Amino acid sequence: MTFIITEPCIGVCDTACVDVCPVDCIHFDVDEKDAGQKMKEMKAADPNVDLEKLQLFIDPEECIDCAACEPECPVEAIFPEDEVPDVWKDFIKMNYEAFGQEAP
Amino acid sequence: MSNKKKKTAGKPQVTISPKDYKGKVNPDWCVGCGDFGVLNAFQKACSELGLPSHKILVVSGIGCSSNFPGFFNSYGMHTLHGRPLPVATGAKLANHELTVIVTAGDGDGYGIGGNHFTHTARRNIDLTYLVMNNQIYGLTTGQISPTSRMGMKTKSTPYGSVELPVNPLTLAIMGGATFVARAYSSEGSYFVNLIKQAIQHKGFSFIDIFSPCVTYNHENTHTFFKQRIKHLEDEGHDPTDWKTACEKAMIWGDEIYTGLFLQNTERRTLEQLEPILDKGGPLAHRSLGLTEAQSSKIIEKLM
Numbered sequence: 001m002t003f004i005i006t007e008p009c010i011g012v013c014d015t016a017c018v019d020v021c022p023v024d025c026i027h028f029d030v031d032e033k034d035a036g037q038k039m040k041e042m043k044a045a046d047p048n049v050d051l052e053k054l055q056l057f058i059d060p061e062e063c064i065d066c067a068a069c070e071p072e073c074p075v076e077a078i079f080p081e082d083e084v085p086d087v088w089k090d091f092i093k094m095n096y097e098a099f100g101q102e103a104p
Numbered sequence: 105m106s107n108k109k110k111k112t113a114g115k116p117q118v119t120i121s122p123k124d125y126k127g128k129v130n131p132d133w134c135v136g137c138g139d140f141g142v143l144n145a146f147q148k149a150c151s152e153l154g155l156p157s158h159k160i161l162v163v164s165g166i167g168c169s170s171n172f173p174g175f176f177n178s179y180g181m182h183t184l185h186g187r188p189l190p191v192a193t194g195a196k197l198a199n200h201e202l203t204v205i206v207t208a209g210d211g212d213g214y215g216i217g218g219n220h221f222t223h224t225a226r227r228n229i230d231l232t233y234l235v236m237n238n239q240i241y242g243l244t245t246g247q248i249s250p251t252s253r254m255g256m257k258t259k260s261t262p263y264g265s266v267e268l269p270v271n272p273l274t275l276a277i278m279g280g281a282t283f284v285a286r287a288y289s290s291e292g293s294y295f296v297n298l299i300k301q302a303i304q305h306k307g308f309s310f311i312d313i314f315s316p317c318v319t320y321n322h323e324n325t326h327t328f329f330k331q332r333i334k335h336l337e338d339e340g341h342d343p344t345d346w347k348t349a350c351e352k353a354m355i356w357g358d359e360i361y362t363g364l365f366l367q368n369t370e371r372r373t374l375e376q377l378e379p380i381l382d383k384g385g386p387l388a389h390r391s392l393g394l395t396e397a398q399s400s401k402i403i404e405k406l407m
């Protein structure tokens with residue numbers, strides 16, 4: 001299993017989840033596996049940076065299902081994989097594919 | 105079991121997915137508890153070793169960490185506080201073809217069960233002992249444990265603990281364990297590899313695992329370990345050198361080592377030395393050699 005970040009994160013990218021993840025598996029730059037640091041730097045450099053289409057992703061292979069991120073998210077974007085609301089089911093696939101992994 | 109073939113570049117072919125080991129019950133640990141990392145790494149290790157659920161037995165004591173077998177899909181036993189090692193020893197002797205894993209907490213394993221620890225180590229029985237060490241009694245809501253720091257303030261020590269903590273690694277090394285390691289629950293593949301090595305080791309294998317209690321131990325947190333953990337391998341440590349292993353195990357400060365401290369592949373295991381187990385397969389599969397009347401008589405006498 002894994003946790004999945006869904007639509008409400010888009011454009012918000014608050015990174016509160018990143019700070020509590022014990023295995024640093026929540027990324028903005030999925031290739032560099034930046035643990036959200038690049039998003040933080042972008043925001044620090046320009047607080048008004050355009051985040052319109054951006055969001056963070058959880059690496060399904062590394063997530064340990066500890067649920068620490070879920071209550072931290074100010075926009076309730078994070079769900080356990082099997083509780084993702086129907087309207088955001090696409091995000092499961094997107095999340096896996098972001099890391100080149102096959103969605104179940 | 106789905107037995108899916110998974111293709112992941114560069115990794116060995118996995119035939120049983122980590123998800124196949126998911127138990128019927130979801131863990132009830134607090135969000136962020138280190139024990140999630142242990143369960144996850146253990147599932148990955150079993151998957152990478154291709155161990156089918158019906159060949160694994162997980163035995164635990166009592167504690168948050170000891171709820172482990174309930175969350176893992178295999179044979180399991182949730183025993184008495186401090187007693188998983190003797191129960192597992194019995195199970196292993198009865199069926200030495202099973203992979204027997206023992207999961208415990210620091211209170212369970214080093215406190216009330218401390219005596220069993222040294223005796224199981226010196227017997228060198230082929231068990232894998234995973235102790236989730238959070239330096240506190242979690243389940244009973246935050247009292248000092250045998251690994252709590254001297255001076256640590258808890259519910260049971262409002263003025264600070266006045267006891268010296270035990271060092272589980274030197275205890276295991278001196279006790280005669282043939283595989284002694286330390287890990288941190290969030291170390292991903294490094295931790296998975298240690299568990300795999302421990303399971304593959306023939307003899308008593310022990311991993312002391314820092315598994316932070318996010319609710320009752322506000323000193324030994326994830327951040328505390330992330331800032332301090334160093335890998336023994338990077339120091340070129342030789343796991344046959346028990347003296348250096350003890351020295352490295354005693355280091356506790358800005359640097360704390362994880363990795364394989366000691367391994368002895370020469371000593372034979374209890375099962376190998378026990379003449380009864382020499383031929384004829386596991387005891388559990390052998391005929392008792394009693395008639396039904398004789399066995400009923402024994403059962404009657406015992407009831």
Ligand SMILES: Cc1ncc(C[n+]2csc(CCOP(=O)(O)OP(=O)(O)O)c2C)c(N)n1
Nearest residue numbers: 166167168169185209210211212241242243
């Ligand atoms: C014989 C006995 N004594 C005391 C208890 C109460 N008790 C339950 S769990 C526990 C300590 C648990 O600490 P630990 O083993 O470190 O596990 P954790 O909850 O921290 O994972 C104690 C003292 C008990 N259940 N049985």
Ligand code: SF4
Nearest residue numbers: 009013014015017073
């Ligand atoms: S998931 Fe929530 S907490 Fe995490 S970055 Fe997105 S909006 Fe922020």
Ligand code: SF4
Nearest residue numbers: 021063064066067069
């Ligand atoms: S569930 Fe835990 S491990 Fe997974 S992304 Fe959230 S905080 Fe990280």
Ligand code: SF4
Nearest residue numbers: 134137168242317318
């Ligand atoms: S009390 Fe501590 S050890 Fe128990 S589940 Fe919560 S965080 Fe984990």
Ligand SMILES: [Mg+2]
Nearest residue numbers: 209210240242
């Ligand atoms: Mg404990």
